[in-house]
Amino acid sequence: MLLLQNARIASENSPVLVESDVLIVEGKIQDIGKSLTIPEGARVIDARGRVLMPAMFDAHVHFRAPGFENKETITTGSEAAINGGITGVVMMPNTRPALDSATSVATVLDNAKRKARIPVYTSGCVTKDRQGKELAEIEGMRTLGVKMLTDDGDTTSDPAVLLRAMQYATEFGMFFASHCEVPELAGPRALNEGVMSYRLGIKGSPACAEEIIIDRDIRLARAAGAHVHIQHVSSKLGMETIRWWKSRGDVKVTAEVAPHHLLFTDEHIGDYDTNYKMNPPLRTQADCDALLEGLIEGVFDLIATDHAPHTPFEKAQDFISAPNGITGLDTALVSLYHFFVEPGKFGWDLVVKRYSAEPRRLMGLPVPTIEVGQQAECVLFDTDAETTFTREFMKSKSQNTPFIDQTLKGRVDLVILGTEILLER
Amino acid sequence: MARKDLLDIASLHREEIEFLLDQSTSFKKLFTRSVKKIPALEGKSVLMLFYEASTRTHSSFEVAAKRLSAEVTNFDVDHSSITKGESVRETIETLQAMRTDYIVVRHGHSGLPGMIARQTTASVINAGDGAHEHPTQALLDAFTIKEKFPDPRGKKVLIIGDILHSRVARSTSTLLQKLGVEVAYLGPGSLVPKYGPTTIPRFTDYQAAMAWKPDIVYLLRVQMERQDVQFFPNVREYHRVYGITNARLAEIRDRGLYIMHPGPVNRGVELCDAVMDYERSLITNQVENGISIRMAVLDWLTPGGEFPKQESYIARQQASSTAILP
């Protein structure tokens, strides 16, 4: 039994936080109200001033297992999620072997059950080994609960292959997630083509490399009657393309944006800092502004981190040699609070809707709320405290993030999942 | 004014540039003496780390270092296999152990000399990194121009060719602008980026560029090897559209324009054979001035003293990554 007193409760339906006591009994919310009587044996937490919200869900993470356990494992990855207030994730299938069959998916899910304290879901490949040629074992993966199909960083380049996959998999109730990039335009280095790429002398990837595929994949989904989910949009025109397609209403399209694309620009790369090397690349302030607009407006259904760990050893190379990616789970909620909620750019309702409710709806999962009768799946967040992202603080095995050793406002104090307190500070 | 490294032109102050150009003048005077060596860098070691083959720049630095009485070592780089950043890091550890005072580095990856500079106490000189910068080339270009135009302010330099991939274009135009020289670019639309510096006019038409009335025509080397896709159909067409043809040379001679080129020249591509005998070609002056400029740079930089006692870089990285295992 746990009694949270005077918590400020957030929900996706209202920007106003409601102050209340919340009583949790056997993993369920039993009572909500002012000055609840303290049941005998209950643990009481004074939550005054702190925000209580449904726990987040991240629909785009790389846990690197199997194959790259030196970067991350299912254990360290899911602990990083908990550390950031996240109680469920969807893994991308770019592991080794790639998750393109029932066998490989079964191994991951079995591992996740034993090694993670939160539910870990996985997406499956569209094509075998993400090669873009032969279809992966789509129905076999579905029997294990896979819903999302994606070739991840390797955009399925042959539109005929993707169209066929869409026609086939839609019959099984599956949907597609697209990392949008024309490889011939993007080149191997993740840097926006523009003033900065010219100054740094590195071949840039133009925003149109992304925009072309956003448009292509939505058109393919429309033709196939499929649902396509556009991943980590980085450009203004990419956002506007999705907005236009959504306004037509004749194709099922959802989209996500990552915190780093809202926060950083190619200018941050400055002195070849590999912590800012990611794909799609950081673009310009005008793109950041458009993405924020798209998020507030609902062009982006959800926020996802694209948590992409790489070892310090790999990231300590020069910009061109270093791999793409940034970790995001440990820092996601605090950075969203610090840069957006606290300065009043958007409210807690947006965080709950876009980072807790919508990603679960995308995956067809029940959506936790702070209401009587619901399972307790929530986060207590201290808006007055600060978090310093030291290496010790981070639970991810890798710390390739610009937030390393930075102090931001806000702190995840408590993470509850059912009968378990996953984290307490 | 002490600096440890010379990595780019962008961060150089005008006074530093003027100082280096002045020093170069003094060093150049030495060349006429019978004894060309001075003991400025006696007992110091200069390490040449060339990941890209370059006879010209390499030997220019070597001669410069030797004339300052430094000891020169060539670090053997296997051009075929060692190009990745990871092996460079291992090399950096070796360099620490060798306790060299200066490292002259050329690499195909932009930003790599800066990475070496941050991880060693040796003075690092960028001898060309990818399409980023080539600061000593820019200094020798400026020096060569100042020999003809002692006050180069207001003079106009037209840089012709592959601007997109050229570190020479970046460094030289940045430096010239700092000296008050006007710069414009001319080249194929695919190789003159629209998003370059806004202070530099861009031409894709030769006649229009000539109408801008340049004092110097600076031709860049056409580097087919840097082009991962085709940027223009063939070198014959390039020569016809952007090269100094015989007819254009006649016009250039008429107008009394100077011609520069960082070398090595692709004859019949950037320029016709006759340019080599043109009295206002400064191409050999550039080569000669490379030595005194590089002497000035080596003499000017201050290596960071003793190497700090610390565990190896890689060991440190690995320690920090294992420390956070669950």
Ligand SMILES: [Zn+2]
């Ligand atoms: Zn990803």
